[in-house]
Each structure stands twice: as C-alpha cells, then as structure tokens.
Amino acid sequence: MDRASDAAEEAADSKGFELAARAGYVAAGILHVVIGVIALGLAAGGSGSADQSGAIGQLAGSPGGTALLWFCFLGCIALALFFLSEIFFGVRALSGKEKLTARAKNGGQAVVYAVIGATFGQFALGGSSDSSSSSSSLSATLMAQPAGVALLFAVGVGVLVVGGYFIYSGATRRFRRKLSGLPTGGIGTAVTALGTVGYVAKGFALGVLGVLILVATVTNNPEQSTGLDGALKSLRDQPFGTWLLGAVALGLMAYGVFMVVRSKYQRM
Template sequence: MSGPSGRSSTRFAGRNTIERLARFGFCARGAVYCVVGMLAVLAAVGAGGKAGDSAGALRFVLLGPLGPWIVGLIALGLWGFAAWRLVEAVTDADRRGTSPKGLAVRGAHLISAGIYAGLGLTAASLALGLGLQSDGDGLQDWTAWLLAKPYGRVAVALIGLGVVGGGVGFLVKAARGDVTERLALDAARQAWAEPVGRFGYAARGIAFLIIGGFVVVAAWYQASSEVKGLSGAFQALRAQPYGRVLLAIVAAGHVAFGAFGLIQARYRRIDAPDIDQADDAVARVVRPGA
C-alpha cells in the first residue's frame, strides 16, 4: 500500500496474526470498559444505569440489537488480548527486559492474560445462551477455596496487597508516567490522547486500591464474603460522602480507560512475533544462548 491512508490501514490491520489479535483485543477490552463506565455514570446521575462489573456490561450488550453476535465478537477479542498479554510476558515483545521492574510488568501481563481469558469465557458463555456468575461471585468462590488451604490466609493477603500495589502503579503512571510512550502519535493527537490515558489509568488505580483492600480485609477476617469486584468498588464509592460525585468521576475515568484502549488498538506499536515464529521467540527466552 502507498500513501497516508494505506499506511494507516496497514498499521490498524497489523502485520501478522498476533499483532492483529492484539489490536482486536485492545478494541474488545476498550469497548467493555466504555460500557462499564457509561452504565456507572448513568447510575451516578440517577439516569437508570447500573454500576456493575465487566460481566454486567456484557449482559447489557447482550440485550441490544445483535447482542449475541456482538458479545461473541467481544469474546474472540478478549481471547486475542489474552494471547497478546501471554506473548508479551513470555517473549518480552515489548522489550521490558529482566530488571525487577521489567519482570514485574511481565508477571502482571501474565496474570492479565488469565483474567481476560476468563472474561472471554464469560462473554462466550453469554453469547451461547449460558449463564456464568458475576466477577464478584467468582472472586468470592476462589477466595473461599484458597482460605481453606494451608497458609491460604497469607496467600489471600499477599494477593490483596498485590492488587493494591497494582493500583498504586496505575496511579503513579497516571501522575508521572508516559502513558503514550508506546503509541505512534503526532503532537496533535498526543495532546488529547495523553489526558484521556491519564484519567483512565487514575480511575483504574482507584478501583484496584478498593478491590485490593477488600481482599486484604477478607484475609484478615477469613471471610470470602468480604471480597468484592469492580461493582463492589463502585458501591463503596457511592457510599462515601459526595458518593454520587465520586462515582461519576471514577466511572467517567473508566470510560476514558476504555476509549484509551480504542486508541491503543489504532496507534500502539506492537512488535510481535508471528505465530510461525513464536516457538523460536520462546526458545530464545528460555535458552538465551540457543
């Protein structure tokens, strides 16, 4: 292809299968968080929405025109995003390196791969007419299972602290990080993309702090019922003084996070090995001298 439009089209479509999956995945994740945030904003202003989790957003989409088809496409996109996160973590496609910070980011990407693969399964089950539990119920089940194990209380506490740490990381990135460092943007586009990204990361940071706090409390009291997902975080905000305002701000931030995901789908630099090269990429990581 030639010309600006041709280059743009190529960048969006991707150069290989994994890159295309990644871009499709950023789209799907962005769409989910846009819906999550919009529903929570409507709830905050009393316009009939519900401040729920990602599964609730998928159920909302399911009720719309062509709902099962759209949710099915979202499921495929979320699995594509999970595949990209796995590739990032294992092959170091983003050149994070093996420093403690780099390994921490890659480890977080590995966890993210599992989370979005699970959310993709939820979306697929809804598209096929099956019902799965909400995020909060699933978290409570896993917490109850883990608390019943030897040293389970310690494990749950460490997980909660890890989620809190992720929230701190999001807030630091929102305040001081270069949120557009991996985006191919000119100055004009960066001028509006950067504040969208910062607002989105700040909102996710606040949500992670609250969710992680719930998990730590569950460990302290050895009660899995204390664990809440994103819907619980929204409810906790709503219960505070000026709760409607707080919920509206954080909900709008989730819309911004979703919108930033759509920006990433379009402009992110993705240097991914193609599927037929993935084995070699993994081998280079496992056996550096190979």
C-alpha cells in the same frame, strides 16, 4: 523444536495476528465504557452490576450483541496469545531481572485477557455469570483453608500495588511509552488526557477493590469481597461517595475510549 519455534514466532509476527490482537484492546475499551456507564447510573441512584459480568450481560442484550460478543471474544483471546508469545519471543534483548519482570508482566496480561475473553465467550454461547458472587464464593473457600488467608491477603496487596501503578502511570503519563506514531497537536493532547484520567480512575477503583479484599480477609468476612461491583458500591456509600463514584465512572469511560484509540497506536 527450532522449526516449531520459528513457525510460532512467524505466526505471532504476522499482520493478521497483530490485527486480531489489536481488536482485543477495542474489546477491553468497550467493556470499560459500559462498566463506566453502569457505575454512573449507580451514582445517580440506579441499579446494576458495574463489573465484567454486568457489562457483558448488557452487551449481550443489545441489538447485534451476540456478534459483538464473538468479536470481543476473538480479540481478547488473540491478545492473550500475543502476550503469551511475548514471554518467549519479546524478551530476547533483555537479561536478568529486567527479563524476568517483562515476562511476569506479559504473563499477567495474558491471564487477564484470557479471563476476559472466556467471559465474553461464555455469554456469547448463551451462558451467564455473576462476578460478585464468584468473588465472594472464592474468598469464602480460601478463608476456610490454612494457606488460603495468606493467599487472599497477598491478592489484596497485589491488587493495591497494581492500582498504585495505574495511578502512577496516569499521573506521570508513563503509558505514552507504549504508544507509537501518536499524532501531535490536538489529537495527541486529547489521547494523552484520556489516558491520564483513565489510568488514574482505574487505579483508584482497583485500590478500593484491594482494600475491600484486605478488610474481608482480616475480618474473615467473605461477603465484603464482592469484586469491582462491590468496590464501586462501597465507594458510593461513603461521604461524598456519589460524587466520587461519578468521577470514577467518567474516568473508566475515558479509559475505555483510550483503549480503543490504543488499539491503533500500541507498540506491538
């Protein structure tokens, strides 16, 4: 058992695996840039789905799209495996509550990147999906169950908390703690600015999503729970919504560029 554990840790620490995992940040960056572009189009009166499925669908239809989708798939899966390995090997110096918190964060990120990777893989194989319809359908299923409403409410609160954490991380520049070797001067300032704007914008978008989930749960209306695309379109329909959506769209694009840069400087 110890030999297998040592082999797994050695593989997780290998340079090749690290490079593959860093590619996952590039994939996430590309995804956020495209979502931001779609959201900006929505703010200008256009159409489209400003979520994972809509963005990946656009990438699939672009020149060289299939190759790009496979690159993103492999990167996201490698990054998910990296966070999975961190649950076991990356918390040895920690103890107590700090250790449990670190494991929970790594586990959450492993799930997030595994889901994103699976979506990339689905489209790379010629399939498709609709995030908005899936979110609404899942919400309807949960609302029909006794414990489902409580679970959905907890998810809404959880999304709100994550959104708040993103805003906090951006406003306080806490995200810089995860970076190593970031140059000083203009480059460092630019990366910090991208991260600040990007984290706050993503946090705001997640906050709107969390509110919609809670509203859908309280009113027993699953059609209001339509994922990120529904959240951004709901934002557009508010007073000054087009301006707010435009700002969030630019922020998501900034976050995407930051994620690409993060692939180089992330502590791993």
